[in-house]
Amino acid sequence: MNEAIVIPMEHGLLLAGILFLIGLLGVLVRRNIILILMSLEIMLNACGLAFIVAGAHWGVADGQIMFMLILSIAAAEVSVGLGLLLQAHRRFGSLDVDQASRMQG
Amino acid sequence: MLELGLFYIAATVSLISTVLAVTRYNAAHALIYLIISLLASAIIFYLVGAPFAAVLEVVIYAGAIMVLFVFVIMLLNLGQSGDVAEHVLLRPGMWIIPSLLCVILFIEIVYVLQSSERLLERDGRWTQRSRVGTFWTLCSGCRDRLYAATRRSGRRLSPGTALFY
Numbered sequence: 001m002n003e004a005i006v007i008p009m010e011h012g013l014l015l016a017g018i019l020f021l022i023g024l025l026g027v028l029v030r031r032n033i034i035l036i037l038m039s040l041e042i043m044l045n046a047c048g049l050a051f052i053v054a055g056a057h058w059g060v061a062d063g064q065i066m067f068m069l070i071l072s073i074a075a076a077e078v079s080v081g082l083g084l085l086l087q088a089h090r091r092f093g094s095l096d097v098d099q100a101s102r103m104q105g
Numbered sequence: 106m107l108e109l110g111l112f113y114i115a116a117t118v119s120l121i122s123t124v125l126a127v128t129r130y131n132a133a134h135a136l137i138y139l140i141i142s143l144l145a146s147a148i149i150f151y152l153v154g155a156p157f158a159a160v161l162e163v164v165i166y167a168g169a170i171m172v173l174f175v176f177v178i179m180l181l182n183l184g185q186s187g188d189v190a191e192h193v194l195l196r197p198g199m200w201i202i203p204s205l206l207c208v209i210l211f212i213e214i215v216y217v218l219q220s221s222e223r224l225l226e227r228d229g230r231w232t233q234r235s236r237v238g239t240f241w242t243l244c245s246g247c248r249d250r251l252y253a254a255t256r257r258s259g260r261r262l263s264p265g266t267a268l269f270y
Contacts, residue, residue, distance in 0.1 A: 007109060
């Protein structure tokens with residue numbers, strides 16, 4: 001791309017903020033563990049988008065480095081989360097988080 | 106100018122597919138919309154000038170991570186089971202009053218930020234102001250304060266910091 005900085009940063013950051021909010025609402029509203037994990041992915045992706053847009057605006061590569069960090073964090077988080085999800089499905093018989101809301105004390 | 110149009114199209118696709126992904130009852134359908142959203146983000150990365158990040162987004166996010174999700178959904182054989190409680194939670198009647206209150210608070214904070222911007226302009230202390238928005242005003246305000254503090258302390262700006270100004 002020869003003209004890469006034509007996109008206004010405010011709009012990119014606004015998009016990232018809206019995506020983050022949608023993900024946050026998904027985490028708060030949904031009761032299915034798979035969908036909660038997917039909403040977490042949306043939030044992480046919005047963070048990466050904000051980093052890359054800001055990095056492109058200032059012309060530094062730090063944003064993309066942070067994006068790679070976020071990417072690896074997301075991959076690790078998803079593998080751990082899906083492992084927990086399999087265990088929860090085996091124990092509670094469903095993917096509803098409200099099933100796991102009571103401690104055995 | 107064409108890139109700008111492409112950016113807005115990709116942003117719209119990303120927003121719509123993300124909203125659809127969060128509101129689906131069926132996990133597999135939500136997954137498909139989420140993949141579309143990630144592909145739209147990859148296009149935005151490419152347009153902004155980060156082609157390697159775009160490739161990583163497609164390969165790792167839409168490839169590897171989503172395959173993990175597909176694997177688990179197929180492993181658990183999730184059909185129409187579960188999520189009866191969500192039908193109650195996702196009913197619009199539950200959300201009207203909280204959303205209304207949130208909108209009121211949002212209007213208030215926009216008003217406060219804009220009036221503070223007006224105060225700053227009347228004050229005339231900060232030289233760099235923007236016409237675009239309150240968020241950028243906050244950012245440039247912090248930046249100017251940082252810059253003034255650095256100048257006061259008499260230190261030289263490192264090349265990395267100098268890029269910010």
